[in-house]
Amino acid sequence: MEKLIELLKSVRDDVDFSKCTTLVDEGILDSFDIIEIINVIDEEYDIKIPAIEIVPKNFNSAEAILNMIQRLQEE
Amino acid sequence: MEKSILSYLEKSEHEFPDKIAFSDNKYELTYHELANAARSIGSFLIEKIGTRKAVVVYMEKNTRNIAAFMGAAYAGCFYVPLDAQMPMERINIILKTLQPAAVIYDEKTEKFLSLMETECTKVLYDEIYMLPQDKEKLEIARRQMIDTDPLYILFTSGSTGIPKGVIVCHRSVIDYADWVVKTFELNENTVFGNQTPFYFSMSVLDIFATIRSSATLHIIPKMLFSFPVKLLELLKEKEINTIYWVPSALSIVANLGALDVVQLPNLKKILFAGETMPTKQLNIWRRHVPDATYANLFGPTEITDIGVYYVVDRGFSDDEPIPIGVPCDNVDALVVDEHGKSVKECGKIGELLIRGSFLACGYYNNPEKTKEVFIQNPLNNSYPETVYCTGDLVYWNENGELVYASRKDFQIKHMGNRIELGEIENAMSALDGVDMCCCLYNEETDEIVTVYTGNLEVKKLSQLLKKKLPRYMIPNVCYNRKGMPLNMNGKIDRKKLKTDYIK
Numbered sequence: 141m142e143k144l145i146e147l148l149k150s151v152r153d154d155v156d157f158s159k160c161t162t163l164v165d166e167g168i169l170d171s172f173d174i175i176e177i178i179n180v181i182d183e184e185y186d187i188k189i190p191a192i193e194i195v196p197k198n199f200n201s202a203e204a205i206l207n208m209i210q211r212l213q214e215e
Numbered sequence: 216m217e218k219s220i221l222s223y224l225e226k227s228e229h230e231f232p233d234k235i236a237f238s239d240n241k242y243e244l245t246y247h248e249l250a251n252a253a254r255s256i257g258s259f260l261i262e263k264i265g266t267r268k269a270v271v272v273y274m275e276k277n278t279r280n281i282a283a284f285m286g287a288a289y290a291g292c293f294y295v296p297l298d299a300q301m302p303m304e305r306i307n308i309i310l311k312t313l314q315p316a317a318v319i320y321d322e323k324t325e326k327f328l329s330l331m332e333t334e335c336t337k338v339l340y341d342e343i344y345m346l347p348q349d350k351e352k353l354e355i356a357r358r359q360m361i362d363t364d365p366l367y368i369l370f371t372s373g374s375t376g377i378p379k380g381v382i383v384c385h386r387s388v389i390d391y392a393d394w395v396v397k398t399f400e401l402n403e404n405t406v407f408g409n410q411t412p413f414y415f416s417m418s419v420l421d422i423f424a425t426i427r428s429s430a431t432l433h434i435i436p437k438m439l440f441s442f443p444v445k446l447l448e449l450l451k452e453k454e455i456n457t458i459y460w461v462p463s464a465l466s467i468v469a470n471l472g473a474l475d476v477v478q479l480p481n482l483k484k485i486l487f488a489g490e491t492m493p494t495k496q497l498n499i500w501r502r503h504v505p506d507a508t509y510a511n512l513f514g515p516t517e518i519t520d521i522g523v524y525y526v527v528d529r530g531f532s533d534d535e536p537i538p539i540g541v542p543c544d545n546v547d548a549l550v551v552d553e554h555g556k557s558v559k560e561c562g563k564i565g566e567l568l569i570r571g572s573f574l575a576c577g578y579y580n581n582p583e584k585t586k587e588v589f590i591q592n593p594l595n596n597s598y599p600e601t602v603y604c605t606g607d608l609v610y611w612n613e614n615g616e617l618v619y620a621s622r623k624d625f626q627i628k629h630m631g632n633r634i635e636l637g638e639i640e641n642a643m644s645a646l647d648g649v650d651m652c653c654c655l656y657n658e659e660t661d662e663i664v665t666v667y668t669g670n671l672e673v674k675k676l677s678q679l680l681k682k683k684l685p686r687y688m689i690p691n692v693c694y695n696r697k698g699m700p701l702n703m704n705g706k707i708d709r710k711k712l713k714t715d716y717i718k
Contacts, residue, residue, distance in 0.1 A: 153678065164438065172686055174441035175467065191444050191473040 144206050147184055151176045161201040174199060181205075187212050218362040219385050220423060221288055223392065224250055227429040231403060236425065239434035242278040246429070249282055251348075256286025257356070258349040260317060263336055266291030266356050268316035269368065269579075272413075273306075273331075275299040275323040277434060279340055280413055281422060283319045284367065286343075288385075291356040292316070293365035295380070296413040299324050304642075304683045307332045309370050309378055312580050319343070362386040368579050369416055371516050372626070372635045372688075380579035381416075381516045388419065390572045391519045392427040394543050395420055398524070399484055399508070401457065405430035406481075408455035410440065410464050415632075416516035417489055420459050430457075440464050443473030450479060457484040459512075461631030462492040469496040474503035488512035488521060489631035491619065495533040513539035513619065515633070517588070517603050519573040522546045523617055538616035539609065546571040548617060549602065550609060555593030559611070564620050567609045568592070568602040575603070627656040629663060632687045639663065639690065642683045646671060651699040653707045654690060657717045665690035666712050668699050692716075 148157045151173055155163070163169045169177070177199070178189055187209060198208045217223065224246075227236070232247035244252065260270060270287040272294050274280050280296065287294035295313060297306055310333045317336040320328060328337055362385045370378040395401065401424055409432050411417040425432040433453050439446040446468065450458070465487055468474060485500065485507045492511055501509065509527040514520055525540025542548040547570040550558040558565035570592060577585035592600040608620040622628070625636045636654040643652040648671030655664045667676070673693045680689050694716060700708040 153674065167438065170686065171437060171441035178471075189471075191471045191476050194442055194471055194473075195445055196438070196442055 253285035257289025
């Protein structure tokens with residue numbers, strides 16, 4: 141989790157990723173951020189996130205992002 | 216003869232009063248509701264500020280913006296869209312040039328009003344869209360209007376750091392909308408899915424082709440463009456059959472594999488402009504949506520939206536460029552060399568100049584910049600005739616189509632937005648801890664690269680810039696260095712920086 145939060149902070153250092161659970165719903169992350177997050181996950185975890193997983197609920201919190209990463213790693 | 220875009224609105228209102236004209240995920244307006252709200256707003260504006268004045272529409276992007284735009288037109292005024300997300304510093308620079316007579320705001324932008332440096336009338340949209348209409352005053356304003364009166368001003372990036380306000384009149388938009396509707400066979404069955412912001416010239420096609428053809432337009436929430444499957448599901452659900460997006464938006468959908476997941480049987484027209492469409496991504500689209508018409512549109516804000524277009528009529532390999540094509544009807548595209556002589560040979564590069572009724576009136580309160588690019592046609596010395604110098608370098612191919620080569624100056628296209636690197640440099644130099652700076656553009660990776668000297672941390676830099684510049688202008692790569700290389704004239708040596716930082 142810490143590694144992920146660090147990564148997310150490299151995209152946006154003004155967001156409290158450890159607490160926020162409405163990153164998408166409240167428009168805290170914009171479309172540039174989402175694409176950047178998808179790219180850093182690809183680089184750091186070597187995971188290509190399939191289109192079907194790129195939905196708001198998987199990006200609303202750091203926890204949701206981590207769950208998605210773990211799910212994709214298991215597959 | 217139509218002299219005002221309002222005639223088209225009223226024609227659609229008359230023929231399809233209860234048809235949805237514009238909608239988003241919160242609001243929708245039928246043609247009658249739209250025209251009615253616009254006449255109320257128009258009546259208010261005539262009473263409060265008079266005609267032929269600048270009206271800033273400072274609202275969150277949604278359906279109601281259109282009623283505010285048309286309201287300004289009913290008053291014989293012109294509208295200036297500002298985005299709720301625009302940094303206040305940029306807004307204030309625009310206001311200084313514009314000196315507007317009124318600002319129409321909404322509940323989303325209300326909290327920023329006190330930061331706006333203008334003494335003009337400020338009014339909440341909700342308080343004016345239902346006001347009683349003054350038929351007599353609306354009629355007088357209408358009678359006094361002529362077709363070369365401004366309809367709107369859109370602000371684009373300027374090299375001195377000051378955005379330029381491009382004035383576009385009713386005539387240009389009427390002719391442009393006519394051309395779009397005829398060329399792409401739009402009608403009341405057309406359903407647009409709008410992507411581009413209203414301060415961006417591409418939205419002129421969406422808005423006015425809709426009004427002209429009695430179509431329906433859905434404003435797609437911006438957030439969906441990062442969730443391609445959801446985006447395509449919306450297109451399907453709303454039965455959207457026509458889109459006019461920037462290539463970046465189309466590319467994201469293609470790159471993330473969304474077209475494999477959702478089928479789009481309704482989508483028939485896919486238009487794009489604003490930057491170069493990568494052929495690889497276009498080919499992905501063509502494989503998945505083979506029956507649609509694809510068209511590459513080309514032009515700057517200064518010629519309303521588009522002057523040259525290419526309907527994709529053959530296959531292209533991934534490394535072949537898509538031509539920008541041929542001039543629109545009633546537009547003339549001249550290619551001239553550095554001596555102002557016409558270039559007719561195949562493959563020889565020259566600057567693209569545009570002639571025709573799509574031409575903007577010039578830059579608002581900026582005669583110097585206007586004179587630089589709205590010039591006498593170099594191929595005509597017999598009578599006054601204005602052409603617009605696009606600053607785009609192009610050439611003719613063997614099929615008689617124009618192909619885009621590059622920008623003439625430092626102005627770049629980045630993620631669909633036209634940016635003067637000078638504007639970013641200007642914002643950067645203003646920061647504490649930045650001594651000298653230079654912005655470069657890496658065409659290969661589509662990245663803005665900035666190099667600067669001073670003690671400001673790289674991390675801090677983008678944070679501070681986000682307060683001053685729109686998101687798309689924030690440099691993607693930043694380098695802090697000890698000293699800046701200078702050339703013989705004492706200017707920053709851009710060439711050296713380019714070889715050092717861009718490979």
